[in-house]
Amino acid sequence: xxxxxxxxxxxxxxKLKQLMGTGVLLFLGNEESSMNFKDNWYPFRQDSTFxxxxxxxxxxxxxxxxxxxxxxxxxxDDISTEDSVWxxxxxxxxxxxxxxxxxxxxxxxxxxxxxxxxxxxxxHILPPYRPENLLKLSExxxxxxxxxxxxxxxxxxxxxxxxRSIKAESEIEEISRAVDLSVRMHKAxxxxxxxxxxxxxxxxxxxxxxxxxxxxxxxxPIITTRGQIxxxxxxxxxxxxxxxxxxxxxxxSAMHYAGDITRTIPVGSVFSSQQKEIYQMVLDAYQVAxxxxxxxxxxxxxxxxxxRTLAEGLKSIGLMKGDLDEAVVxxxxxxxxxxxxxxxxxxxxxxxxxxxxxxVGYTDTLKKSTQFGLRSLRLGKQLExxxxxxxxxxxYFIPQLMDQWEAAGLHKDFIDYKQVAxxxxxxxxxxxDAYQITPxxxxxxxxxxxxxxxxxxxxxxTVGIE
Amino acid sequence: xxxxxxxxxxxxxxKLKQLMGTGVLLFLGNEESSMNFKDNWYPFRQDSTFxxxxxxxxxxxxxxxxxxxxxxxxxxDDISTEDSVWxxxxxxxxxxxxxxxxxxxxxxxxxxxxxxxxxxxxxHILPPYRPENLLKLSExxxxxxxxxxxxxxxxxxxxxxxxRSIKAESEIEEISRAVDLSVRMHKAxxxxxxxxxxxxxxxxxxxxxxxxxxxxxxxxPIITTRGQIxxxxxxxxxxxxxxxxxxxxxxxSAMHYAGDITRTIPVGSVFSSQQKEIYQMVLDAYQVAxxxxxxxxxxxxxxxxxxRTLAEGLKSIGLMKGDLDEAVVxxxxxxxxxxxxxxxxxxxxxxxxxxxxxxVGYTDTLKKSTQFGLRSLRLGKQLExxxxxxxxxxxYFIPQLMDQWEAAGLHKDFIDYKQVAxxxxxxxxxxxDAYQITPxxxxxxxxxxxxxxxxxxxxxxTVGIE
Numbered sequence: 001x002x003x004x005x006x007x008x009x010x011x012x013x014x015k016l017k018q019l020m021g022t023g024v025l026l027f028l029g030n031e032e033s034s035m036n037f038k039d040n041w042y043p044f045r046q047d048s049t050f051x052x053x054x055x056x057x058x059x060x061x062x063x064x065x066x067x068x069x070x071x072x073x074x075x076x077d078d079i080s081t082e083d084s085v086w087x088x089x090x091x092x093x094x095x096x097x098x099x100x101x102x103x104x105x106x107x108x109x110x111x112x113x114x115x116x117x118x119x120x121x122x123x124h125i126l127p128p129y130r131p132e133n134l135l136k137l138s139e140x141x142x143x144x145x146x147x148x149x150x151x152x153x154x155x156x157x158x159x160x161x162x163x164r165s166i167k168a169e170s171e172i173e174e175i176s177r178a179v180d181l182s183v184r185m186h187k188a189x190x191x192x193x194x195x196x197x198x199x200x201x202x203x204x205x206x207x208x209x210x211x212x213x214x215x216x217x218x219x220x221p222i223i224t225t226r227g228q229i230x231x232x233x234x235x236x237x238x239x240x241x242x243x244x245x246x247x248x249x250x251x252x253s254a255m256h257y258a259g260d261i262t263r264t265i266p267v268g269s270v271f272s273s274q275q276k277e278i279y280q281m282v283l284d285a286y287q288v289a290x291x292x293x294x295x296x297x298x299x300x301x302x303x304x305x306x307x308r309t310l311a312e313g314l315k316s317i318g319l320m321k322g323d324l325d326e327a328v329v330x331x332x333x334x335x336x337x338x339x340x341x342x343x344x345x346x347x348x349x350x351x352x353x354x355x356x357x358x359x360v361g362y363t364d365t366l367k368k369s370t371q372f373g374l375r376s377l378r379l380g381k382q383l384e385x386x387x388x389x390x391x392x393x394x395x396y397f398i399p400q401l402m403d404q405w406e407a408a409g410l411h412k413d414f415i416d417y418k419q420v421a422x423x424x425x426x427x428x429x430x431x432x433d434a435y436q437i438t439p440x441x442x443x444x445x446x447x448x449x450x451x452x453x454x455x456x457x458x459x460x461x462t463v464g465i466e
Numbered sequence: 467x468x469x470x471x472x473x474x475x476x477x478x479x480x481k482l483k484q485l486m487g488t489g490v491l492l493f494l495g496n497e498e499s500s501m502n503f504k505d506n507w508y509p510f511r512q513d514s515t516f517x518x519x520x521x522x523x524x525x526x527x528x529x530x531x532x533x534x535x536x537x538x539x540x541x542x543d544d545i546s547t548e549d550s551v552w553x554x555x556x557x558x559x560x561x562x563x564x565x566x567x568x569x570x571x572x573x574x575x576x577x578x579x580x581x582x583x584x585x586x587x588x589x590h591i592l593p594p595y596r597p598e599n600l601l602k603l604s605e606x607x608x609x610x611x612x613x614x615x616x617x618x619x620x621x622x623x624x625x626x627x628x629x630r631s632i633k634a635e636s637e638i639e640e641i642s643r644a645v646d647l648s649v650r651m652h653k654a655x656x657x658x659x660x661x662x663x664x665x666x667x668x669x670x671x672x673x674x675x676x677x678x679x680x681x682x683x684x685x686x687p688i689i690t691t692r693g694q695i696x697x698x699x700x701x702x703x704x705x706x707x708x709x710x711x712x713x714x715x716x717x718x719s720a721m722h723y724a725g726d727i728t729r730t731i732p733v734g735s736v737f738s739s740q741q742k743e744i745y746q747m748v749l750d751a752y753q754v755a756x757x758x759x760x761x762x763x764x765x766x767x768x769x770x771x772x773x774r775t776l777a778e779g780l781k782s783i784g785l786m787k788g789d790l791d792e793a794v795v796x797x798x799x800x801x802x803x804x805x806x807x808x809x810x811x812x813x814x815x816x817x818x819x820x821x822x823x824x825x826v827g828y829t830d831t832l833k834k835s836t837q838f839g840l841r842s843l844r845l846g847k848q849l850e851x852x853x854x855x856x857x858x859x860x861x862y863f864i865p866q867l868m869d870q871w872e873a874a875g876l877h878k879d880f881i882d883y884k885q886v887a888x889x890x891x892x893x894x895x896x897x898x899d900a901y902q903i904t905p906x907x908x909x910x911x912x913x914x915x916x917x918x919x920x921x922x923x924x925x926x927x928t929v930g931i932e
C-alpha cells in the first residue's frame with residue numbers, strides 16, 4: 001500500500017494533539033468529484049491534510065480526534081457485495097484504520113450524531129475548498145453554509161501548518177521521487193519537441209511519462225509556446241522554428257507528493273541571441289536566489305533579491321533605467337515579473353494553499369503586500385530547516401500590460417517603454433526547481449536536469465533538432 | 467473555435483421553446499472543480515446540456531430562456547486585465563454570445579436579481595449533479611438545498627431528452643471523430659501490451675494517444691488484467707503471460723462528444739482454448755444483438771436476446787443447464803453477466819445520465835426492472851432512428867458472487883456450481899462498440915478495429931508478441 005508505517009501517522013497525530021491541547025478536531029476526507037454526470041468521476045484526489053494524519057486514500061471518510069479524551073475515530077462504510085461486483089474489494093475499514101494506527105471506526109452516518117453532542121465552540125474545522133464538504137459541514141454542525149467560515153479554527157490551521165511545513169526525511173524522499181519523475185517528463189519533452197508539432201501532442205507525451213512512472217500530474221501541465229501567459233492551459237498552438245516552448249509541470253507520486261519544474265527551450269536546437277540574453281537574466285536571478293536560501297532568511301527578501309537581479313539585467317539592455325533599488329521598492333520590475341519567486345511544496349504543489357496564505361506563507365508580524373507583483377508572492381516568511389519550496393523567476397512580456405502601464409504613465413522613471421516595445425512579441429521565459437532548506441543552506445531535489453543555456457542547447461542538438 | 471455554426475444553436479433553442487411552450491428555463495454552466503486546493507483545478511468540463519444549447523465551453527456561465535417573451539440571455543463576466551496576465555485573453559462575452567446566436571448578455575451577479583422576480587412555479591431547472599450548482603440553485607431560488615430536487619422540472623428534462631436523443635448528422639460526425647480517436651487509442655494498446663508491463667504504463671500510452679489527437683478521455687479508462695471487476699480503476703497489476711487484458715476506454719473529442727470501446731486481448735499473441743471459447747460466446751452475443759438493432763425494437767429485448775445467447779454458450783460447456791428461456795426470465799445468467807448490454811452515447815459517454823435513467827432509458831409505460839442484472843440496464847425503451855448507443859456484452863467470473871449465490875442456493879436449476887468453480891480464476895471478457903440506429907437497422911461508428919478471435923490474434927502475432 002502507498003502508506004508510511006502506522007507509527008508515522010500515530011506520531012503526527014500525537015504531535016497535533018500536543019499542539020492543540022484541547023478540542024475536537026474534524027478532518028474531512030474528499031468525495032468523488034463528478035464531471036458531466038454523477039458517476040463519471042475525475043480521478044480521485046484525497047485531501048492532503050487527511051492523508052497527512054490518517055493516510056487512507058479513498059473517498060467517503062471522515063476523521064475525528066477528541067484531544068481531551070485522547071480518542072481517534074475514522075468514520076466510513078465498508079463496501080457492499082453488490083458494489084464489489086463493480087469496483088472490486090477493499091480491505092475492511094477496521095483493517096485500514098489499523099494500518100494507520102487508529103483503533104476505532106464507525107459508520108459514516110454517525111458523524112452527525114457524534115457532532116451534535118459537542119458544543120460548537122469545541123469543534124475545530126479547517127476551511128473547506130470543495131462545495132460538497134461545505135455542505136457536509138453545514139449539515140453536521142447545524143449552521144448555514146455562510147456561517148461555516150466563521151467556524152474555521154485558526155489554532156487548528158496553525159497547528160497543521162506547523163507540522164506539515166517541516167518535511168521529515170521520509171517525506172523528502174517521497175518528494176524527490178516525485179521530482180525524479182518530473183525530470184523524466186521534462187527530459188521526454190526536451191527530447192521530442194520539434195517545429196510543426198502541436199502543444200497538445202507534447203501534453204500527451206508528458207501525461208504518458210507521468211502515468212508510466214506510476215504517478216499522475218500535480219497540477220494541469222503548462223506546455224505553451226506563449227510563455228508570457230503565466231497559467232496557460234491552452235494546448236492548441238503549433239511549435240514554430242525560432243520560437244520557444246515553456247513547460248511548467250510536475251508529477252504527483254503514488255503517495256501524493258508533488259514535483260514542480262519549469263524549463264523554457266528553443267523550438268530549434270539553439271536560442272536566438274535575444275532569447276539567450278533574456279534566458280541568462282532569468283538564470284542569474286535563479287542562481288542568486290538559490291545562493292541566498294538558508295534558515296532564518298525571509299523569503300520575501302530572497303524574492304526581492306531576484307527582482308533586483310532581473311532589473312539589473314533589464315537595465316543592461318535598456319528596458320529599465322534609473323535607481324534600481326528604488327525601482328524594485330516601487331515594483332517597476334513587475335511589468336516583467338508579475339508573480340512570486342516561489343511557493344512551499346509538499347503533498348500540494350502549492351503546499352497547504354487550502355489552509356490560507358496568511359498562515360502558510362506569512363505571519364502575524366509579516367503580512368502580504370498589496371503591491372502588484374508582491375501580492376502574488378505566496379511565501380514571504382522566514383525559512384526553516386525542512387521547508388521545501390520552489391525557485392521560479394521569469395521574465396514575461398505581456399503586450400496588454402505594457403499598453404496599460406504606458407497609458408497610465410506608470411513607473412516612467414524606471415521603464416523605457418520605447419525599448420520595451422521591441423519585445424512585444426518576445427513571449428516569456430521561466431526556470432524552476434524545488435529546494436529543501438537545510439541547516440546550512442539549500443539542496444536541489446531530484447535528478448539533475450539541463451538548465452544552463454549551453455546544457456539546454458547541447459541536449460537539443462544531440463537529439464537531432466535542426 | 468470548437469463550436470457548430472450559430473444556426474445550429476439557434477435551431478436547437480427554437481425547438482426547445484416549441485416543446486416547452488411556456489416558462490423560464492435555467493441552464494447552469496459548470497464551474498472549475500478543485501482538486502486539493504481551490505485554484506488547483508481538474509481539467510474543466512462544461513455541462514453537456516449547456517453545451518448543446520449554448521455551445522460556450524468555459525466556466526462561470528448561466529443561460530436563461532424566457533419562453534413566453536422569446537428572450538435568451540447568457541450571464542457571465544468578462545475577464546479582467548489582471549486575470550488576463552495569468553490566463554490570457556478571451557473574446558468578450560458579447561462576442562462569444564453572438565457566435566452562438568444569443569443577443570443579450572448580463573453580468574453574473576444579475577442571475578439572482580432576474581430570478582427573484584419570477585414566480586418559482588414558472589422556473590424550470592434540470593437536476594444538478596455538482597454540489598456548487600446545487601448551492602447556486604438554492605441561493606438563486608431562495609430555497610433550501612434539500613428543496614431543490616422538488617423544483618426539478620420533468621417537462622424540461624423530457625424536452626431536453628427528446629432533442630438530445632436524436633443525433634443530427636453533424637453530431638454523428640463528431641461522435642465518429644471521437645470513436646476514430648478511441649480506435650487509435652485501442653490500436654496503440656493492442657500493439658504495445660506485453661507480459662511484464664504494468665497496467666499504468668498502458669494507461670500512459672492511452673492518455674498520450676487521446677491528448678495527441680487533440681482530445682481527452684470520455685471517462686477514466688479501465689485497463690485491467692482483472693476484467694471481472696466491471697469498473698476497475700486500479701492500474702497497479704503486472705501483465706502476465708497466459709492472462710488477458712481488458713481495455714474499456716474512449717476519447718472525448720474537442721467538441722466534447724464521446725467514444726467508448728472495449729476489447730479484451732491475450733497478454734501473449736494467442737488466447738488459450740478456454741479463453742477463446744468464452745470470448746466467442748461474448749462475440750456471438752454481440753453479433754446477435756447488433757443484428758437485432760432497428761427502430762421500434764425495445765432495447766430491453768435486445769439485451770435479453772444477448773443474455774439468451776450467452777446462456778446458450780454457457781450451457782454448451784456445462785456452466786448453465788435446464789430451460790434457458792426460463793433461466794433468462796429468472797435472471798440466472800446474471801451470475802456471469804451482471805450488467806446491461808449498452809447505453810446511450812453522445813456528449814456524455816452515458817448520454818444524459820445526469821437527467822435520470824427513467825427519462826433517458828425508460829418511459830411511463832416501461833419502468834426499469836429491479837431484478838439483479840436487469841436493474842443495471844440503463845436503456846430499455848424502443849429505439850429510434852438517430853439514437854447512438856453501445857453494445858457491450860461480457861462474461862465475468864466473480865468469485866465472491868459465485869460463493870454468495872451458491873451459499874444462498876440461488877438458481878440451482880440453471881447453474882452447475884461444480885463446473886462454475888473451475889472458472890474462479892478465469893477473469894472477465896467484454897467487447898464493445900458504438901452503433902447509430904438507422905431507418906433500416908444500425909451502423910457501427912468509427913474506423914474498424916480488430917474484434918474476432920482471429921483478427922485479434924493476427925494483430926497480436928504480427929506486432930511481435932511472443
